[in-house]
Amino acid sequence: MAFEAPLNYESSAGTNHLQISDCLPTEVGQCLRNARFLHLATCTDLFPHVSLMNYTYLPTSPYSTSPTIIMTTNPSSKKTLNLISNPHVSLLVHDWVSHRPPTTARRGSQHERAGSPPPEASRSSLASLLLNLNTSALSSISATINGEARLVQRGTEEEAFYKEAHLDNNTFSRGDERDGTMLRRGGAQEDGENDGGRGSFIEGEEVRVVVVKIRDGRVSDWKGAVRDWTLSEEGTSSTAVNGLVNGVS
Numbered sequence: 001m002a003f004e005a006p007l008n009y010e011s012s013a014g015t016n017h018l019q020i021s022d023c024l025p026t027e028v029g030q031c032l033r034n035a036r037f038l039h040l041a042t043c044t045d046l047f048p049h050v051s052l053m054n055y056t057y058l059p060t061s062p063y064s065t066s067p068t069i070i071m072t073t074n075p076s077s078k079k080t081l082n083l084i085s086n087p088h089v090s091l092l093v094h095d096w097v098s099h100r101p102p103t104t105a106r107r108g109s110q111h112e113r114a115g116s117p118p119p120e121a122s123r124s125s126l127a128s129l130l131l132n133l134n135t136s137a138l139s140s141i142s143a144t145i146n147g148e149a150r151l152v153q154r155g156t157e158e159e160a161f162y163k164e165a166h167l168d169n170n171t172f173s174r175g176d177e178r179d180g181t182m183l184r185r186g187g188a189q190e191d192g193e194n195d196g197g198r199g200s201f202i203e204g205e206e207v208r209v210v211v212v213k214i215r216d217g218r219v220s221d222w223k224g225a226v227r228d229w230t231l232s233e234e235g236t237s238s239t240a241v242n243g244l245v246n247g248v249s
Helices: 026-034 078-085 125-134 157-169 174-185
Strands: 019-021 037-044 047-054 056-058 068-073 088-093 141-151 208-221 226-231
Touching: 026 056, 026 141, 026 208, 037 078, 047 068, 047 078, 056 157, 068 078, 068 157, 078 141, 157 208
Parallel strands: 019 226
Antiparallel strands: 037 047, 037 088, 056 068, 068 208, 088 141, 141 208, 208 226
16 A cells, blocks of 8 residues: 555644633634634534524623623524533634635546536636635634533523624624625625525524533644633633623624
């Protein structure tokens, strides 16, 4: 068997370079402030389920001194049923631009690379911008975040507070909102279709508010390095200022 050079990575099955702190790592907070969506992983009966979610990051709030993440969900969805039976969740967030550049066939390969866009698809000014953004200093890490989720009781002041904060954080100016939709779907949408799911998944009267209390996580960079972190029991975010939503006013 031909020898293959090993990948440059750290063993990630255990704990790596564990950092115990009373606040989130700086780069994790930056990711949570910059990203538009996150991936939520729930599990029940050993069957995992992953959902793409709008979210709001609160370093602190009147109802929690710990950093939390707010989401909303349909009460009859798979993830809601999973959360009821198993509150342990894992989140993945990054702020890399997820545009896929064209690939070329490897030397000697006979397989058609049908999954890659053709070169001409990346020659537009928008595609060039995305490629440049992906290689810029916006971010070079992704963050896995573990925590405990709970459904906030209906009709309470806590639910009203979190839902309003979540709605405010996911309401964008017309131009910015449309640009975000174009990046995800490849073109402008009709009015009412470019709200990132806000109308269906946040404003609906039947939606349930989900609060995730952050416990620990892992930072991974593009070179394969990993670093684990955990929040101390009494930990609060040092970046918390008057409960600012997603760390900004």
